[in-house]
Amino acid sequence: NAGVTQTPKFRVLKTGQSMTLLCAQDMNHEYMYWYRQDPGMGLRLIHYSVGEGTTAKGEVPDGYNVSRLKKQNFLLGLESAAPSQTSVYFCASSYDRTYTGELFFGEGSRLTVL
Amino acid sequence: AQTVTQSQPEMSVQEAETVTLSCTYDTSENNYYLFWYKQPPSRQMILVIRQEAYKQQNATENRFSVNFQKAAKSFSLKISDSQLGDTAMYFCAFATGANNLFFGTGTRLTVIP
Numbered sequence: 001n002a003g004v005t006q007t008p009k010f011r012v013l014k015t016g017q018s019m020t021l022l023c024a025q026d027m028n029h030e031y032m033y034w035y036r037q038d039p040g041m042g043l044r045l046i047h048y049s050v051g052e053g054t055t056a057k058g059e060v061p062d063g064y065n066v067s068r069l070k071k072q073n074f075l076l077g078l079e080s081a082a083p084s085q086t087s088v089y090f091c092a093s094s095y096d097r098t099y100t101g102e103l104f105f106g107e108g109s110r111l112t113v114l
Numbered sequence: 115a116q117t118v119t120q121s122q123p124e125m126s127v128q129e130a131e132t133v134t135l136s137c138t139y140d141t142s143e144n145n146y147y148l149f150w151y152k153q154p155p156s157r158q159m160i161l162v163i164r165q166e167a168y169k170q171q172n173a174t175e176n177r178f179s180v181n182f183q184k185a186a187k188s189f190s191l192k193i194s195d196s197q198l199g200d201t202a203m204y205f206c207a208f209a210t211g212a213n214n215l216f217f218g219t220g221t222r223l224t225v226i227p
Contacts, residue, residue, distance in 0.1 A: 042207075042218050045214050045215070088157070090159065100147045100166075100209055103151075103161070
């Protein structure tokens with residue numbers, strides 16, 4: 001079972017470059033999320049989506065954009081990367097909108113901005 | 115504000131022994147949900163155990179159990195008969211429902227053969 005798949009797994013960018021992280025899930029989940037994980041901190045929610053064509057801001061949305069054109073895909077974009085965006089990014093999906101159920105996570109994407 | 119605190123950045127345990135990971139949280143809500151997620155070195159995070167605050171009985175999943183103390187706002191994870199595959203980062207998390215899922219900073223557990 002594929003579950004939640006993220007691409008790419010690793011990427012190095014220069015300041016000011018742009019890139020897109022792709023998250024794909026094959027569980028027919030309505031709800032998808034992008035988190036970032038930084039040393040000494042818990043996961044923080046960047047953006048989320050409650051269904052195809054919808055997106056919303058999370059806790060730390062600045063500098064990121066997202067799109068959910070297809071139910072199974074959730075894209076995270078960095079238009080002009082900054083060193084502060086060096087992090088490990090996790091995509092997740094769930095059946096339940098209310099965060100009370102299980103989240104299914106991808107393996108993460110490590111992004112370094114020089 | 116909703117906060118989750120894990121005061122043990124790192125812990126170790128001998129194989130086959132028992133270890134307890136601590137977690138405290140802060141909320142003014144009465145109904146909420148608590149979770150322990152495991153992140154092994156492969157990095158994919160998986161759910162270990164889930165507790166609903168209105169249930170007094172502590173949740174158990176095989177070798178994993180919790181000690182939920184609602185008044186103290188404490189939610190510790192006990193791992194019995196530790197195995198090498200239990201080596202991972204463990205995150206405590208908390209959700210009130212419509213709000214975000216709030217994560218603690220994690221505890222790195224190493225199981226020593």
